[in-house]
Structures are given as C-alpha cells and as structure tokens.
Amino acid sequence: MTIAAIRLYHLVAPLPEVIGNALVFFDRRETLLVEIRDSAGRSGWGECWQAPAAAKAIIESRLAGLLLGQDAQAITRHWHAMLDAAGTDRGGPALIAVSGLDIALHDLAARQQGVPLSTLLGGRIRDRIPAYASGPFFKPGGHPYRDFERDAEKYLRAGFRAIKLRSGFDPADDAATALAIRRLMGADGTLMLDFNQSYAPRAALAAARRMEEANLLWIEEPTIPDDLAGYRMLAPHLVPSLAGGETFGSASAFLPFLEAGCMDVLQPDIAICGGLTGTKRVAMLGEIFERPVVPHVWGGIVNFQAALHVTATLPAIRSGARLGAYPFLEFDAGPNPLLDLCGRPQLNADGTVSVPDAPGLGIEIEPDKFANLVSSHCNIEQ
Structure with missing residues (x-):
C-alpha cells in the first residue's frame, strides 16, 4: 500500500x-x-x-x-x-x-x-521491561526539593522499584536528597540520578562524592552533553556508571565517548536520534562495545511505546542492581497529559511494563x- x-x-x-x-x-x-x-x-x-x-x-x-x-x-x-x-x-x-x-x-x-513493532525490529527478547520512575521534579517558589520524598513515596506505592532523581541544584542539597531517598527505598531499591547538564565537571564530581552512600546505579548528564573532556575527567573518579547521549542526533556522536571508555549507559532519544532507524545504529554500537542502551523517553505516548518495543529487542547486560539486567524503561512519572492520550501505560505489580502484542506500537490513537x-x-x- x-x-x-x-x-x-x-x-x-x-x-x-x-x-x-x-x-x-x-x-x-x-x-x-x-x-x-x-x-x-x-x-x-x-x-x-x-x-x-x-x-x-x-x-x-x-x-x-x-x-x-x-x-x-x-x-x-x-x-x-x-x-x-x-x-x-x-x-x-x-x-x-x-x-x-x-x-x-x-x-x-x-x-x-x-505484527507488533518489536517483531518488525527483529523480535523481542523479553515480554516485560523493568521500568524506573523518572522524577521527582523541581518546583519554583521555595526549596526546589521540598516534595521529593512525598513524590518518591508515591512512586514506590505505585509499584516502581527504581527511581531516577532530578538533581543539580546545589551539591549539599543534591546529596542530602539522594541520601534521603535511599533511606526511603531501602538497600534493595535501584536509584539513579540526573544532573541535567547543570554542573561543570569538577562541581559534578564534588556533588557525586557527597552522595556516595546513596549507592547510585548511574549518574546522567553530569556536564554538558558533548563535553568529552569532562566525561573523561569524571570517569576514573566515579563509582556509579556514567550515562548520557539523550541530545545526540546520530550514532556517530556516541562513538568518541565509547572509544574513550567514559560513557557506560547509552541513552538515545528515538524522537531525536533519527527515529527507530537511527536508534538501531546506536544499539549496534552498544553491542560492539558491550554497553547497555537505555532509550531516553520524554514527550508523549508514541515515544514511550516506541521505546518499549525497542527495549524489548535489546540484549541483556548485567547491571549489578536488584532491578535486574539492563535494559530498563524510562517512565515519566510527572504530570503529563501527552502520556495519557490512550490511557496511562500500566505498571505491573513487579515494577515492569508489558510489551503489547497488538500490531504496530500496540495502541490506537484517535x-x-x-x-x-x-x-x-x-x-x-x-
């Protein structure tokens, strides 16, 4: 047709x-x-x-x-x-x-x-994807972290077993908040942190050292996205993995970071990195360098479903976290009507999201x- x-x-x-x-x-x-x-x-x-x-x-x-x-x-x-x-x-x-x-x-x-989109992409390896709650978010007009513990409790009650915190406001507050959420989650919870490009590399390092006891799985965008020298400086000094690449427009942009050994988790956004065709190229680099690919998910339901299907086809790589092996699915936990256009995606009792069997993305958009x-x-x- x-x-x-x-x-x-x-x-x-x-x-x-x-x-x-x-x-x-x-x-x-x-x-x-x-x-x-x-x-x-x-x-x-x-x-x-x-x-x-x-x-x-x-x-x-x-x-x-x-x-x-x-x-x-x-x-x-x-x-x-x-x-x-x-x-x-x-x-x-x-x-x-x-x-x-x-x-x-x-x-x-x-x-x-x-056929489901995952079949078109080569066939799924798994039927359920472990999801992490992407949030909480800062709020203006007071202390920006003021609702983080309340929001994190809500995510845990909803069934999430992993949370990725927004951070990068102030190193002391960053650390205090990360440690508080770790206490809330307990030792078994999986905790990641996103600096959102907010620090110069040495400031990011200072903040990260304050929160070592939070036992983070990864630190995301500790400096501006294309700061290869900054990532190279940070990599030998951080225990958590370094994650990034959500703004990269091609697979080739990941290559210098992989060759330098300073990006551990690759995060292409399907809606930025050339669509599914471009993201498959990043996934191939991940396989070659034996690095996990965890698509960045923002926007609405279409990008979410596309990431769900891609993630179902990616190889497993041991993460060292109780959440299990990579890959994981980013689940925007903030207020987002664009994620609700076909009904909010469902989180299973075990903290996973099921890959749909219906044709294409598996949703009907009206x-x-x-x-x-x-x-x-x-x-x-x-």
Missing part, C-alpha cells in the same frame, strides 16, 4: 503546576504527533516532542513530498532520502522531523504486516480524543 497522506498535530497540554529540572521550568507539555496514512486507510504514528513547531514546518516544506505515493515498507530508503533532503542541516529540527516520520513509517509498516489539545493541524495529500 502506498502513502496517501501525512497529518500533523501540534499538541499543547497545560500542567496543573510549574515543574522542572536544574536547567528549566515549564508549565506545559508540547509535542508534534505525525500520522502517516496509507491508501487502505491505515495509520502509523510518530512523534517530535523537541522543537515541534520547527519540525512541523520542515515536514511540510521539505520532507512530506518525498513520502507521498511511496511504499511505506521501504523504510531504509525513505530514511536516507530524508537525510539527503536535510542537506547540511543533519541535526536539530531537521533530524527531529526525520525521526518523527521514521517512527510513523515503522508503525505503519508493522500494522500493514499485522484524534478526536485530543482535539482540545491541538494548537495547529495540517493535512498533506498527494
């Missing part, structure tokens, strides 16, 4: 309160949902949560015409054609636009074949149900 139409929905979802990380506070969640329809009326869905307005303009002006009338199954050919159309702009909004279309093409191709969130919309036909 050929591609008949591409529909774009820029969604804006206000939040009940302002939340954030060490770099930025926000009062809304935004994303661009990308729908690719074939001539039989089937739809595949993708997502561009980063720079959604810019990605929308690039799809309309430069990329949609490459796909209309084409075979949806020719995913690799389309990916290269879209990269060629991006020209020298193979990063930023152009690659984000390619990523969203690539996710939608994979979803549509799997639906046309009547535009009528998010009409109140649509900021702008366009329909591109042949």
